[in-house]
Amino acid sequence: MATGQFKDGIAAGRLEPARYSDNFSDLHPPLDDHEALVEADRCYFCYDAPCMQACPTSIDIPMFIREIATGNPIGSAKTIFDQNILGGMCARVCPTETLCEEVCVRETAEGKPVQIGRLQRYATDEAMRQGKQFYERAASSGKKIAVVGAGPAGLACAHRLAVNGHDVVIFEARPKAGGLNEYGIAAYKTVDGFAQAEVDYVTAVGGIEIRYGQALGRDFSIASLSGEYDAVFLGMGLAGVNALRADGEDADGVENAVEFIAELRQASDLGKLPVGRRVVVIGGGMTAIDAAIQSKLLGSEDVTICYRRGKERMNASEYEQDLAAANGVTIRHWLQPKKVIADKGKVTGIELEYTAEKDGKLAGTGETLTLAADQVFKAIGQKLEAGALNGSGNAAPELEGGRIKVDDERRTSLAKVWAGGDCIAGGEDLTVSAVAHGRDAAESIHRSLTSNGRA
Amino acid sequence: MADIRNNFVGIKSPNPFWLASAPPTDKAYNVERAFKAGWGGVVWKTLGEEGPPVVNVNGPRYGAIWGADRRLLGLNNIELITDRDLYLNLREIKQVKKNWPDRAIVVSLMVPCEEQAWKAILPLVEETGADGIELNFGCPHGMSERGMGSAVGQVPEYVEMVVRWCKANTRMPVITKLTPNITDVRKPARAAHAGGTDAVSLINTINSITSVDLDDFAPEPSIDGKGTHGGYCGPAVKPIAMNMVAEIARDPETRGLPISGIGGITTWRDAAEFMALGAGNVQVCTAAMTYGFKIVEEMISGLEAWMDAKGHRTLDDVIGRATPNVTDWQFLNLNYIAKARIDQDACIKCGRCHIACEDTSHQAITAVVDGQRHFEVIEAECVGCNLCVNVCPVEGCITMEPLAIGAVDERTGQNVSADYANWTTHPNNPAAKVAAE
Numbered sequence: 001m002a003t004g005q006f007k008d009g010i011a012a013g014r015l016e017p018a019r020y021s022d023n024f025s026d027l028h029p030p031l032d033d034h035e036a037l038v039e040a041d042r043c044y045f046c047y048d049a050p051c052m053q054a055c056p057t058s059i060d061i062p063m064f065i066r067e068i069a070t071g072n073p074i075g076s077a078k079t080i081f082d083q084n085i086l087g088g089m090c091a092r093v094c095p096t097e098t099l100c101e102e103v104c105v106r107e108t109a110e111g112k113p114v115q116i117g118r119l120q121r122y123a124t125d126e127a128m129r130q131g132k133q134f135y136e137r138a139a140s141s142g143k144k145i146a147v148v149g150a151g152p153a154g155l156a157c158a159h160r161l162a163v164n165g166h167d168v169v170i171f172e173a174r175p176k177a178g179g180l181n182e183y184g185i186a187a188y189k190t191v192d193g194f195a196q197a198e199v200d201y202v203t204a205v206g207g208i209e210i211r212y213g214q215a216l217g218r219d220f221s222i223a224s225l226s227g228e229y230d231a232v233f234l235g236m237g238l239a240g241v242n243a244l245r246a247d248g249e250d251a252d253g254v255e256n257a258v259e260f261i262a263e264l265r266q267a268s269d270l271g272k273l274p275v276g277r278r279v280v281v282i283g284g285g286m287t288a289i290d291a292a293i294q295s296k297l298l299g300s301e302d303v304t305i306c307y308r309r310g311k312e313r314m315n316a317s318e319y320e321q322d323l324a325a326a327n328g329v330t331i332r333h334w335l336q337p338k339k340v341i342a343d344k345g346k347v348t349g350i351e352l353e354y355t356a357e358k359d360g361k362l363a364g365t366g367e368t369l370t371l372a373a374d375q376v377f378k379a380i381g382q383k384l385e386a387g388a389l390n391g392s393g394n395a396a397p398e399l400e401g402g403r404i405k406v407d408d409e410r411r412t413s414l415a416k417v418w419a420g421g422d423c424i425a426g427g428e429d430l431t432v433s434a435v436a437h438g439r440d441a442a443e444s445i446h447r448s449l450t451s452n453g454r455a
Numbered sequence: 456m457a458d459i460r461n462n463f464v465g466i467k468s469p470n471p472f473w474l475a476s477a478p479p480t481d482k483a484y485n486v487e488r489a490f491k492a493g494w495g496g497v498v499w500k501t502l503g504e505e506g507p508p509v510v511n512v513n514g515p516r517y518g519a520i521w522g523a524d525r526r527l528l529g530l531n532n533i534e535l536i537t538d539r540d541l542y543l544n545l546r547e548i549k550q551v552k553k554n555w556p557d558r559a560i561v562v563s564l565m566v567p568c569e570e571q572a573w574k575a576i577l578p579l580v581e582e583t584g585a586d587g588i589e590l591n592f593g594c595p596h597g598m599s600e601r602g603m604g605s606a607v608g609q610v611p612e613y614v615e616m617v618v619r620w621c622k623a624n625t626r627m628p629v630i631t632k633l634t635p636n637i638t639d640v641r642k643p644a645r646a647a648h649a650g651g652t653d654a655v656s657l658i659n660t661i662n663s664i665t666s667v668d669l670d671d672f673a674p675e676p677s678i679d680g681k682g683t684h685g686g687y688c689g690p691a692v693k694p695i696a697m698n699m700v701a702e703i704a705r706d707p708e709t710r711g712l713p714i715s716g717i718g719g720i721t722t723w724r725d726a727a728e729f730m731a732l733g734a735g736n737v738q739v740c741t742a743a744m745t746y747g748f749k750i751v752e753e754m755i756s757g758l759e760a761w762m763d764a765k766g767h768r769t770l771d772d773v774i775g776r777a778t779p780n781v782t783d784w785q786f787l788n789l790n791y792i793a794k795a796r797i798d799q800d801a802c803i804k805c806g807r808c809h810i811a812c813e814d815t816s817h818q819a820i821t822a823v824v825d826g827q828r829h830f831e832v833i834e835a836e837c838v839g840c841n842l843c844v845n846v847c848p849v850e851g852c853i854t855m856e857p858l859a860i861g862a863v864d865e866r867t868g869q870n871v872s873a874d875y876a877n878w879t880t881h882p883n884n885p886a887a888k889v890a891a892e
Contacts, residue, residue, distance in 0.1 A: 041523035044848050047806030048822065105803040109849060 005277065005301040009346070009374050010253060012274040014299025020270040023297035027188040027323075028092075028118055036122040040069035042106060042114045050103035051116055056433045057084035061100060065119055077127030078134045080120055085159045085439070086152050088128060088198050089181050090432045091121035093189050095286070097319040099432070128201050135205055138165035143449050146171065146229040148216050151179020152431045153235030153421030155202050156438030157445075162207035164446045169229070170208065173215035177203075179237055179421075181431065183262040186290040188297075217388030222396070226416050231445045234397070234404060234412070234419035235438060238382035244282060246350075248340035249378075253347035257281060257291035257379035264294055276375025279303045280350050282337050283379030285315035285429070291377045292329045303329045304371060308336040308355050308362060315429075338368060340376060349373050384423050400425035410441035418445055457762030458769045459755065461495060461559075463736045464628040464653040464713050466586040468495035468559040471770055472726065472754050475717050475738035476500050476563035476589060476632070479748075481537055483547035487554070492748035493755060496559025498630075498656075498738060501536035501591045502544055504566040504576060509535045509598075515676035518665030518685060527745050529691035531663045533676060533683055535597045536565050541579070549583040561630060565591040565603050568613060570620045577625040587628035590617060590652075592643070593659020595636050595686050605659070608634035611646035618650030630715060633657040633699075635692075640699040641706045648709050655703060656715035656738060658696040660686025689741035693719030697732055701781040704733025721750075723757025730770065731777035785878040792864050792871050793839040793855040795819075795832045801852040804828055808843035808853060816842055835865040 003013045015023070031039060043065040051061040060079050067076035080087035096102075096117040104113030127134075143166045147154045150172040158168040176182050178195040185195075203210070214220065216236055225232045241256045243249065253276065267273045275298040281288045284307035296303045305324065307314055310333050314321060321331060334355045341349040349372045353364040384403050390396035398405045398413035403425040410418045420437025422429050427437070461471040473496040474480050474489050481500040489497060503509060511534055520529045537544055552560045562585045566572035580588055591598075592608030599606040607613045614631065621629045631647035633640060635658040644655050662684045666675045674682030696718020703709050716734025720726050721742040729737050742750055767773050797808065797820075809830050812820040819836035820843060821829060832843075844853045858864060860873040880887050 038524055044805045044807060046804075047810035048828075049806075050804065050828070105805040108803040 003299075005299050008277050010274045010276045013271045014275065015271070017271050020298075024187045024191070024270065024294075026191045027186075028121075030125060031115075031118050031122045036068055036073075036119060039115050039119055040065050043069070044105060046105055050105065051100035051114075054099045054103045055083075056099070056428070056430065056436045057087075057090070057439070058436075059083045059087065059120070061116055061120075064123060065114065065116070068119055068123055073123045073126040074130070074132055076123035077132065080124055081127070081134055083439075084432065084435050085156055085202055086181075086198060086431065086435045087120055088124040088201070089152070089190065089195065090435065091117050091124055092194070093181070093185050094430070094432050095317045095320065098317045128197065133201075133204055135159075135163045137162055137205060137207055140167070141165040141449065143167070143230040144169065144228075145231045145233065145445060146225040147233045147235060148225070149173075149179060149234070149236035149421070149423075150177035150199070150210055151235055151237050151421060151434065152181060153237075153434035153438035153441075154179070154233065155199065156435040157233045157235060157418075157420065157442045158208045158438075159202050159205060160439050160442030161445060162205050164442070166207070166230075166446070166449070168208045170210045171214040171216070171220065171225075172210055172212050173218075173236070173239075175212050177210050177212075179235075179434075183265055184258060184287075185265070185431075186261070186294055187265055188294075215388070217385070217390075222389065222414065222417060226414070230416070230449055232417045233438070233441055233445065234417065234423060235421040235434070236388075237422045238384050238403075239388070240383040240385045241378060242381045242383055244337050244340075244378050244380065246337035246339055248342055249337075249376075251340050251342035251347045252345050253342075253374060254340055254376045254378065257283065257287045257377040258382060260291055260377055261287070261294065264298075270298065273298060275300050276373065277301050278371075278373050279375045279377065280371050280373040281305045281377040281379055282350075283307065283377075283381070284309065284313065285379060285381065286317075286320060287382075288377075288379035289316045289320045289324050289329075291379055293324050293327045295375075295377075296327050296329055300375075305329060305331045306335040306337070306350075306352055306371075307331065307333050309357070310334065335369065336362075336364060337376075338364075341370065347373055347376055350376055382422070403427060409444035410437055411444065457759045457767060459758055459762070461736050461770060463559075463715060464587065464630070466496070466559045466561065466628060467557075468736070469557060470495035470751075470755050470758075471730065471736035472751050473497060473559060473561075473715070473736060473738045474743060475740040476591065477740040477744070478532075478534060479740060479743050482539065482544075483551050486547075486551050486560075489743075489748045489751075490551075490555045490558050493751045494558070494748065495736075496561065496586075498561045498563050498589050499544070499548055499585070501563040501565045501594070502541055502576065502580070503536050504572050505541050508538045508540055511535055511538050512678050514678040516685075518663075518675040518682075519689075520665055520691065527741075528689060529663075529665065529687055530689040530741050530744070531660065531665050531676075531685035531687040533596050533685040536563075536591070536594070541576075545579055545583055548580075548585055552584045552586075559587075560585045561587040561589050563589045563591050563632070565594070565598060568602055568607055568617065573617065573620045574624050577621065577627075581625055581627055585627065587630060587653070588621065588625065589630040589632050589656060590621065591632055591659070592617070593632045593634040593657075593686075595634060595660060595662045596684060605634040605636050608632075608643055608659070609637050611642045614643045615646040615650035618647050618652045622651040628653040630654045630656050632659055632717075634659045635695060635699055635718075636662050641702055641709065644703045644706070644712065645708045648712050652712075654713035654715060654735070655709075656717055657703070658692065658699055658718045660688045661692055661695065663687035688719065689745075690719045690721050690725075693721075693725060697729060700729060700734055701732045701778065704775060704778045705781050723754045723761065726754055727758060727761060727773065728777075730774045732781065733775045733778045735770075735774055787877060788875045789878065789881060790872045790874055790876045792858045794834050794837045794858060795839065795841070795843050795853055796856045797830055797832060797843075797853050798851070799829075799831075801849055802830060803849055803852075804830065805848060806830060807846045807848065811842050811846045816840060837866065 064076040064079040101113035107113040147170045177199040182195040279295040281292045335352040339351040354367040418441040421434035476498040480497045594604035598604040631652040716729030717738040809820045
């Protein structure tokens, strides 16, 4: 018997066992052949298509859709993978409503864009189902490159380097590859172990070795990699979590949303995953939404997202906000955490202060509100663990705004060291942007090794 | 309220929408359903001579091409004339005509090219009480290999001869159905006219192969790996059919000859266009075969609504109204100048007008203005070709705007002349120069 939604505190098994698989099933089920053809027919094959411009990896979207429409999903998949080897995951997790689909001319024309993301999934799924590998490695360059982090940036970088004939070793701190694809995205966006299947698909090109349990600053340093390898790519993401800066945030039940999501993604039995009866999520981004919705899907009775500014400033897209609302999550604005209220060390509520923007500056109004809570998730952004960068005491790459500074080619201030993904300044916290960084850094590394190397 | 009753060569029907001779009119069951749905008349599927009926293939008879969302644009068929017993058909025709006296029933016929064969079948049809006959000189497949159908329709002398036999041997009105598989459709029309036909109907279907199966390299529709050309019809053939109707309507030798328009008519608008070009009524097949008989309701209400809106009281107000406006290229006014104009509010910025013009035409549409994605006609380059209008996915977004008399055409620097001037008098026309000398 399930514990029930109304049990106070943080508890597992709030739902009947069968409910979990329903709740965490594919958010957007794959298009079948007929649906894909109907949808592909809607594409106008625009000139210099706005969707393509909006895609951080510049996938030739009209072309891949035309290839689907003409019965060539394999050619379509190659068009996608040529630009974005993680096109399968991006098809699932990209906030298309703020990227390609937002600028689709069908959105302009009728408020209903071509479902680019789902079409991309259709094509990439088919190629992966057939185990179709499109790329052959160039003759060995004899160069070895170290990649830190097996997330989207690292995988994209490694793949492009491997294709260009270089040997790659990826150092991954966690036991599995995939980065946020594996540990950080809502479960209903990537079901059936897709993240690992994609890692296998990407690494099948050959020449990529992944060493697990290897963390920067603990097991190796940038300097040690620079010494041993011809080039280094840093793609380790943001391991740190911002603090609430509210009194009492060390109470039991105050948790990092990213860790909750990671735990959920790795859980073999969601029924054993505890969640609060009343959950408050602090933040306004995708992580806040993912944590809130998944709390609800695990059986929380009452889930509230509190964001310190207005709706239009939320990083989560409007679609994501609507998805949260549809799942019964309440989103409240203009509230910032002030104090975590605890009883015997366990959180029982949170006191929040109303905020207002004056002359562009956010300030508390003095008015407060207390929400009962058994669990509080912090989703106010991740940060670079800068300490790891110079863990061995050697020169660390220059930072900008707390993240690694890079140039247009993703070169850091250190010779032989490139970086990409969420850990760089200007990173957009998007899988697809990370893929673009990794890919472009790989091309830059390749150019540098092949031209400078010979000179 | 518009009156859409139709009188075609004396055959009356409550509306101008007939079902063409084809599978939908092969037996009483279908025709009764059609009349219940509201069709004004039918041309009963072609009867052959007495004796063992023809046989059809036992595999696919139809092939097709599709537009977006698998909308059927063109259909072809390799079906022959009726494969039912002649007397069964005649009995059914008689009964249906009795049941539906206000509807038109015309019987399509195709017998060997011998007077005796026609003499034998005509009284049998007359006896049913049918309103008229249609001579099938059109079917391009199967029967033509046996010297019938388009094999007759392609030889004007035969057309005239058979029409003459029929006119001599029946009191029923004779409609001669023409094949489009000929270089100049006026020739068989003139021949039919000379033979005394009451009307022509066109077009029959067009020789076609719709597709090739790329797994086994078989043309479609494929019968045991082989295919043959079939008769093409449906929306795709409408422009071809309308040109042929107009050619006959404006031919001095056949002017005034009633025409029953056929070819891809799918909506009331298609029907109105055929009639404007000179068709006295229309026949429909593919649209019914695609959507069922109910579409006639849309055709009736659409035609009436349009006529009401435009103040046309009867079909005679419409029929042939566009015929005088069909002319030869050489008589088109070369002083008429139009330019494309893009409605920026309606533009969805797909850029297809730009790339069509840039890659394949006159480089007369911008893609970027002041760093912004912006599609605008460069009047100095625009020749007014209309390609942009045709590739634009938004209806009414790009329009062709005629330049006012006296305005400067930025492309040529010339003022727009009020005078009408065509190729026959143009200085670049060598023939014109000769004439001038």
